[in-house]
Every structure is written in structure tokens, then in C-alpha cells.
Amino acid sequence: MTELTDLSGPFNPELAFDHLSKEFLFKLSHSWQWSWLQLDAAWNDEVRKRFGDRVASGCDVEMWQRCGDRCNTRYARLAEIPLKSAVDSLKVVQLPLDNSTGAIYPTECDIKDENHVILTVVRCPSLEWCERNAPDRIVPMCQVNEIQVNRSYVANPNVQVSATKLPPRSGPDDIACQWEFKVEVPPGTRVRSKAEVVDETTDIPELDDLSGPYYPHLKHSNFSKSFLVKLRFAYQYAWLVMNEGYYHAVRSRFGSQPADECEMSAWIRTAERVNKRYAAIANTKLNTVLDSLKILQLCMDSTMGLFLADYEIRDPNHAVMSITKSRMPDYLEGARPERTPPMYHQGGTPVMEKYLVNPRIKVTPLRLPPRNAADDVDCQWELSID
Numbered sequence: 089m090t091e092l093t094d095l096s097g098p099f100n101p102e103l104a105f106d107h108l109s110k111e112f113l114f115k116l117s118h119s120w121q122w123s124w125l126q127l128d129a130a131w132n133d134e135v136r137k138r139f140g141d142r143v144a145s146g147c148d149v150e151m152w153q154r155c156g157d158r159c160n161t162r163y164a165r166l167a168e169i170p171l172k173s174a175v176d177s178l179k180v181v182q183l184p185l186d187n188s189t190g191a192i193y194p195t196e197c198d199i200k201d202e203n204h205v206i207l208t209v210v211r212c213p214s215l216e217w218c219e220r221n222a223p224d225r226i227v228p229m230c231q232v233n234e235i236q237v238n239r240s241y242v243a244n245p246n247v248q249v250s251a252t253k254l255p256p257r258s259g260p261d262d263i264a265c266q267w268e269f270k271v272e273v274p275p276g277t278r279v280r281s282k283a284e285v286v287d288e289t290t291d292i293p294e295l296d297d298l299s300g301p302y303y304p305h306l307k308h309s310n311f312s313k314s315f316l317v318k319l320r321f322a323y324q325y326a327w328l329v330m331n332e333g334y335y336h337a338v339r340s341r342f343g344s345q346p347a348d349e350c351e352m353s354a355w356i357r358t359a360e361r362v363n364k365r366y367a368a369i370a371n372t373k374l375n376t377v378l379d380s381l382k383i384l385q386l387c388m389d390s391t392m393g394l395f396l397a398d399y400e401i402r403d404p405n406h407a408v409m410s411i412t413k414s415r416m417p418d419y420l421e422g423a424r425p426e427r428t429p430p431m432y433h434q435g436g437t438p439v440m441e442k443y444l445v446n447p448r449i450k451v452t453p454l455r456l457p458p459r460n461a462a463d464d465v466d467c468q469w470e471l472s473i474d
Contacts, residue, residue, distance in 0.1 A: 094371035094383070096262065099378040101399045103385050105320050110313040113320070116386060117308055120323055121192055123362040123388050124185040124330070125214075129266035130354040131334040138346065141225065147341075148234040151333030156240025158322065159326040160184060160362040164243050166318055168299040173202040174269040175285050179298045181207075182306055184241075185323055189306050197304050202389040203281040204273040206252065212264035215255055223256075230255045230265060238267060246271050265348060318394060331355075348430035352439065361389060366384050368473035376404040377471045381473045384409075395466070403474040411466040426456070432456045432467060440469060448473050 093108040105113065131151070154281070161171075163183040169176050178197060182189045188195040192213060198206035218225045231254050239249045253266040273279060287301040292310040308316070331351070339347035366386040372379050384391045384469035391397040391411070400408040433456055440451045455468035 094369070095382045096371040099381055101397075101401070105308075105317045105393060110309075110316060112369075113313065113316045114309050116320075117316070118190075118363070119369055119386075120388050121185045121190070122365065123358065124323075124327065126361050127327070127330060127354060127358045130357040131331075131350065134350045134353045134357075135334070135338060137341070138350070141228070143203045143226045143341065145225075145233060147334055147337035148229075150337040151330060152233070153239040153240045154301075154333035154336075155184075155326060156237060156243070158329050159322070160243040162322055162325065163319075166297075166322055167315075170299075171244045172271075172282075173285070174205045174247055174271050175199065175202045175302045177244050177247050177269055178205060178207065179302055181241055182298070183319070185326065187308075189308060199282045199286055199302075203273060203283060204284045207267045207269060208264070209264040209385055215257070215264050219257075226255050235264070242269060244271075248272070256381075259431040295384045295461075296463055303451040324388055324390070324394040328394075344426060344430075348427065350437075351433040352430070355435070355439045356442050358444075359387075359439065363443055363445050374446050377407050377446075377449055377473055378404045380446050380449055380471070381407065381409065383445055384443060398465075406471070408468065408470050410449050410468045411448075413466065428457045436467065446473075450474070453470070 091112075091306070092107055093109050093112050095103075100107070102137045108116070128148075128151075132144050132148055156235060160180050160183075163169075163175075164171050164180050167179065167183060171177070171180070177262055178188075178199075186193060188207075188209075192419050194210045196208045196210055198208070199419075200206070215226065215230065218229065231251075234254075235249070235251055242249060246270075250268050250270075251261065251265065252268050255265060257264070288302055288305065289303070290305045292303050292306060293313045295306075295310055296312045296315050308319075311319070331354070332355070335347050335351055339351055361381050366383045367374050367379075367456045370382055370386060372382050374380060374383070381399070382390075384397075389395060391409075395411045398410045398412050400410075406415055432453075436453055436456060437451050441447075441449070444451070449471050452470040452472075453467065454470055457466060459466065
């Protein structure tokens with residue numbers, strides 16, 4: 089099969105990440121980074137509106153620590169990073185959606201040796217937004233929460249993380265923040281020098297993992313296509329961890345109903361702001377139901393990765409989509425069955441309408457959880473344009 093550089097052709101119900109070109113996967117990464125930050129902002133703003141700054145800040149740090157604990161060790165395994173040194177932890181923070189390798193959070197490193205590193209965050213859009221819109225959030229976010237979050241993000245409890253410079257900044261040309269990573273080892277232990285563990289070339293070979301040297305100039309475009317595909321699945325898992333982190337933080341404080349309401353608002357707002365971007369990178373016009381089904385194949389909680397789907401396509405503007413197997417109903421049935429009605433019965437249709445982007449599409453639920461049997465479809469939706 090020819091690798092796809094966009095989805096301008098016919099709808100392919102069997103589409104998989106392997107079918108996309110490396111260039112398309114790289115573009116998708118940028119949209120997923122935006123989506124990741126938008127979900128965080130949507131949850132944070134919703135909690136802040138209902139319960140105030142202090143509660144929102146507390147829920148935020150709980151969520152980010154959960155992401156660091158549950159996701160960053162997964163990235164390390166995926167990339168075959170041994171997690172023995174401070175430099176190993178630098179490799180880990182090159183991988184998440186909020187990574188240190190791209191344009192969102194660019195960094196510089198002063199590597200003394202494999203166990204002693206100074207990491208400088210040159211630019212931070214989150215800080216810049218707070219400086220413009222909510223300067224009162226800077227101290228709790230940067231001086232309290234971020235220290236706890238970074239200790240989770242390094243994915244190694246033996247790495248000592250301390251801040252050497254934190255906001256507020258002296259001006260727009262000042263760095264965002266600076267961190268020291270250290271690992272203490274017994275006297276006499278051989279510690280490798282910077283030259284032994286770092287490759288400062290800008291001509292980086294295509295990489296299948298990060299088991300080799302640390303590349304300070306690494307970009308996600310340096311990864312092989314097979315590694316980018318693996319990262320897609322890790323990112324989808326992280327997306328669920330972020331959402332669940334906020335949900336549990338709110339529910340533990342105020343109960344299920346406020347958590348359910350915040351969740352639906354966060355999903356809707358994120359879809360409104362993000363999903364139209366997938367149409368742009370896919371070069372699709374969104375005139376038909378089948379066009380919008382392409383969007384569901386590309387979003388982070390997609391039908392070609394996380395929520396696998398079967399389709400009965402009656403014509404370009406009339407289709408029945410069955411989500412055949414996903415983690416969410418399995419999780420809810422086992423741990424939180426009370427979440428099924430608000431998530432699927434009250435929230436499913438309005439969220440699906442936003443996900444499809446096209447306001448002309450009528451969404452009708454045909455089957456919703458709880459399922460009839462463990463191997464039953466998770467949910468089924470009729471999508472049509474009159």
C-alpha cells in the first residue's frame with residue numbers, strides 16, 4: 089500500500105497508523121501536542137471556574153504527577169532507556185507530548201557528566217500565557233507544582249531534582265526556568281564523562297530507540313517511522329491518564345457529579361478547539377459524513393488506535409459506526425460502573441457532535457453501555473446528513 093501523506097482520498101475503514109507516511113505522522117504529532125495542552129487547559133479552567141484557583145492548582149499537580157508516574161516510565165521502556173543516570177532522564181523528557189525537543193518547550197543542557205546535568209527551559213508558553221493573563225498563577229504553578237511534577241517526569245527516584253532558577257522572570261528575554269538533575273553514587277563508582285554519553289551532532293541518524301547516546305539536538309523527525317507509530321499508542325494511553333488524573337482529583341474532593349460535569353465540558357471544549365486542525369493536516373473538506381469519520385481516525389482517542397471501529401456505510405452521508413473494543417468500557421465496568429450513564433448516555437451525543445466538527449451531521453446513539461456481553465460492541469452510532 090502506498091503511504092498516505094493526507095486523507096484527501098476515499099475513506100478507508102481499515103486505516104492504520106502504519107499506512108500514514110512518516111511526514112504525516114510527524115504532522116499528527118504537532119496536532120496531538122496541541123490537543124494534549126488543550127485538554128489540560130480545559131480541565132483546569134473548568135475546575136477553576138467552579139472551585140477556585142487553589143483547588144484547580146491542587147488537581148493540576150495531581151494529574152501531572154500521575155502522568156509522570158504512569159507514562160514516562162512507559163516511554164523509557166519503549167525507547168529502551170535504562171534509567172540509571174541523570175542523562176537517561178534527559179532522554180525520557182525528550183519523548184512526552186510536552187517534550188523538550190520541539191518548539192513548545194525548547195531547552196538547553198549543560199551536561200557535567202552522566203550524573204550531573206543543568207537543564208534550562210528557554211521558553212515556556214504556559215508561563216507566557218500566565219504573564220499576560222493570570223500573573224497570580226505563576227508562583228503556585230512554577231514554584232510549588234512544577235518541582236513536584238519534575239520529580240515524577242524524570243522517571244527515576246534516584247535522580248535528585250532541584251530548581252536553580254524559577255519564575256517570575258525579570259523580563260521577556262529571560263529564561264523560563266532552570267533545573268539541576270543529579271544522581272549520587274558510591275565513592276569509587278566510575279562516572280562516564282559528557283563525551284562518553286553525549287553526541288552533539290545535528291546530523292542525527294534515524295533512530296528506532298534512545299538506547300544510544302543522548303542527542304541534545306534531537307527532533308521527533310529523527311525517529312524512524314516504526315518508532316513514531318509506537319509513540320502514537322503511548323500518547324493515546326497518556327491522553328487517558330491525563331483525563332483520568334483530573335477526574336479522580338475532582339471526584340475525591342467533591343464527588344462524582346461535579347467530576348462528570350467537568351469531564352464533559354473539557355471534552356467538548358477540546359474538540360471544538362482541536363478537531364478542525366485534523367481536517368487541515370488531512371487535507372479533507374468536511375462536506376460529508378465520511379469526511380468527518382476521517383477526523384475520528386486522527387484524533388488522540390482515535391478509531392484506528394484506541395477505539396477500534398467497524399462501519400456500515402450506506403452512502404457518503406449515512407453511516408453506522410460501531411466501536412468494537414476499547415479500554416474505557418472495560419475499565420468502567422470493573423471499577424466505576426456509575427460513570428457509564430454520564431459519560432455515554434448524557435455526554436456521548438454532544439461530545440460526538442463536537443468531535444465530528446460538521447454541525448450538519450445528526451448523531452443518533454443506537455447502542456450504549458453497559459454491554460450485553462464482554463465481547464459485545466462498546467457503543468454504536470448512526471451518523472447522517474439529511
